Amino acid sequence: MNSRRIAPPPAGKASVQPPSPFRASRERRRDRELKRDAVIRAAAREFNRRGYHNTSLDDIAARLEVTKPTIYYYVTSKEQLLFECFVAGVEQIRAAFREVRDLAVPARERLNAVLRHYGQAVASEFGWCMVRAEDQDLSPAMSRHIKVLKSEIDHGIRRLIREGVQDGSIQPCDAKMTAFALAGALNWIAHWYREDRSLTGAQIADAFVTIFEAGLRPRSSASRVSARDRTRRRARGSLARSSKLQA
Amino acid sequence: MNSRRIAPPPAGKASVQPPSPFRASRERRRDRELKRDAVIRAAAREFNRRGYHNTSLDDIAARLEVTKPTIYYYVTSKEQLLFECFVAGVEQIRAAFREVRDLAVPARERLNAVLRHYGQAVASEFGWCMVRAEDQDLSPAMSRHIKVLKSEIDHGIRRLIREGVQDGSIQPCDAKMTAFALAGALNWIAHWYREDRSLTGAQIADAFVTIFEAGLRPRSSASRVSARDRTRRRARGSLARSSKLQA
DNA sequence: TAAGATGCCTACTCATGAGTATGATTGAGC
DNA sequence: GCTCAATCATACTCATGAGTAGGCATCTTA
Numbered sequence A, B: 001m002n003s004r005r006i007a008p009p010p011a012g013k014a015s016v017q018p019p020s021p022f023r024a025s026r027e028r029r030r031d032r033e034l035k036r037d038a039v040i041r042a043a044a045r046e047f048n049r050r051g052y053h054n055t056s057l058d059d060i061a062a063r064l065e066v067t068k069p070t071i072y073y074y075v076t077s078k079e080q081l082l083f084e085c086f087v088a089g090v091e092q093i094r095a096a097f098r099e100v101r102d103l104a105v106p107a108r109e110r111l112n113a114v115l116r117h118y119g120q121a122v123a124s125e126f127g128w129c130m131v132r133a134e135d136q137d138l139s140p141a142m143s144r145h146i147k148v149l150k151s152e153i154d155h156g157i158r159r160l161i162r163e164g165v166q167d168g169s170i171q172p173c174d175a176k177m178t179a180f181a182l183a184g185a186l187n188w189i190a191h192w193y194r195e196d197r198s199l200t201g202a203q204i205a206d207a208f209v210t211i212f213e214a215g216l217r218p219r220s221s222a223s224r225v226s227a228r229d230r231t232r233r234r235a236r237g238s239l240a241r242s243s244k245l246q247a
Numbered sequence C: 001t002a003a004g005a006t007g008c009c010t011a012c013t014c015a016t017g018a019g020t021a022t023g024a025t026t027g028a029g030c
Numbered sequence D: 001g002c003t004c005a006a007t008c009a010t011a012c013t014c015a016t017g018a019g020t021a022g023g024c025a026t027c028t029t030a
Helices: A034-052 A057-063 A068-074 A080-101 A107-123 A126-130 A140-167 A177-186 A200-212 A241-247 B032-050 B057-062 B068-074 B079-102 B107-123 B125-134 B140-167 B175-187 B199-215 B241-246
Strands: none
Touching: A034 A057, A034 A068, A034 A080, A034 A126, A057 A068, A057 A177, A057 A200, A057 B140, A080 A107, A080 A140, A107 A126, A107 A140, A107 A177, A140 B032, A177 A200, A177 B140, A177 B199, A200 A241, A200 B175, B032 B057, B032 B068, B032 B079, B032 B125, B057 B068, B079 B107, B079 B140, B107 B125, B107 B140, B107 B175, B140 B175, B175 B199
């Protein structure tokens, strides 16, 4: 419920292990905000590594080389920790919407810009919390708050899609389902990006936008040769059987 | 580790509350398999409702109108319960691959068929478990097993994409990223389908396949009017600013 | 109808982890 | 140097929930 917001992660590659500001110097220095941010960021990292329920506050504290009560000095509960991580991630996406709102370009380009930022946010250190924060893990109040934020983003995407259909820059489609598909593909990055970090968040986002734009079906220019002619005939296949796949 | 597999859910709309076979009749009947399936299905439902960690075995037992030790009579641990739910979901997708393998149709159509089954599986009662089963919640052995199954499906999709690019039925693209995007969009159904059940799993899957096929950019036939001409000019926008969105 | 075998329950153990009471230590301002 | 507030640690409490020990019915089979 704190209105402060975590700054986006420092530029450059994901820092491997940022030094804890707690043990930075022997004297206890008084930079509360800095330390609070460090607590939340450490929590995000641990949640990302081991999941919310499998991470104890002792784990997070150990990461920061402090003890559990110190965490509680900066935050009121474990739940709030998750919530703050969530908000930090979502805020990056909200910023993308604001940045794009007044641009004089077709809606599809504005949508692409938002999706690019979206993808990068999901690949950030807060991505996991943003995407996996379950209503079930949070109190009703926080759950409601999160739902509102999520819904806001969802409707922002739908609106851009509708505008794109209107201005002709986007293929006519069901805005709701399309928004679900786009957001889902991007959200899912948080699941596999931990294992496979061969690309940066920006590269992934770009690749996804390219895929969304083009679609699977070949464009006229690319389908000079009839697809049917090149189809491999298969041994035991039958076209009759294929009909039931449409059911 | 049990090799038995749960049958796909009974046809028709999602049954609201199937009667517990435990209290079906006064006499204790000896249909072990049936009851075991009921245990796993009940677990899937509760995990779906409240999440894995927020569901106690007492909850699941209560659902079945039995007590916790009864659960342990059919299953060795909570972890195994999650694992069985996962496998039950994944098996539906594996079946789709088998069914499609020998069809003599372009790869894009085979891919579409798989994606349709995929979407329906994710919208099924086992969808949540299949999609949200985290490695972190499971023992190393089961985690490995799950990763193998997931990877199998992932590579199956990639293969179909590559075949489609080869036979000309699919737009040239990065098979790995495209597979991630498709699977992600479909997996995400498990997240929102609990709240919004206005469509059936099959309808959602169809809608998604349509979206994937078409892509966002209008097809030649649909873009008779230049997009640029229809673009709304916006008050405070500037094209100069838009350049930084590409960064 | 006696003797297992099967199915299920009552009543526990026990580890884990969130959150707290209390007090020690340090720095800032006077 | 003294005082107070900010900062952090030691050492707890306490609820929860996974898993188990042991026993009582009920059914099957001879």
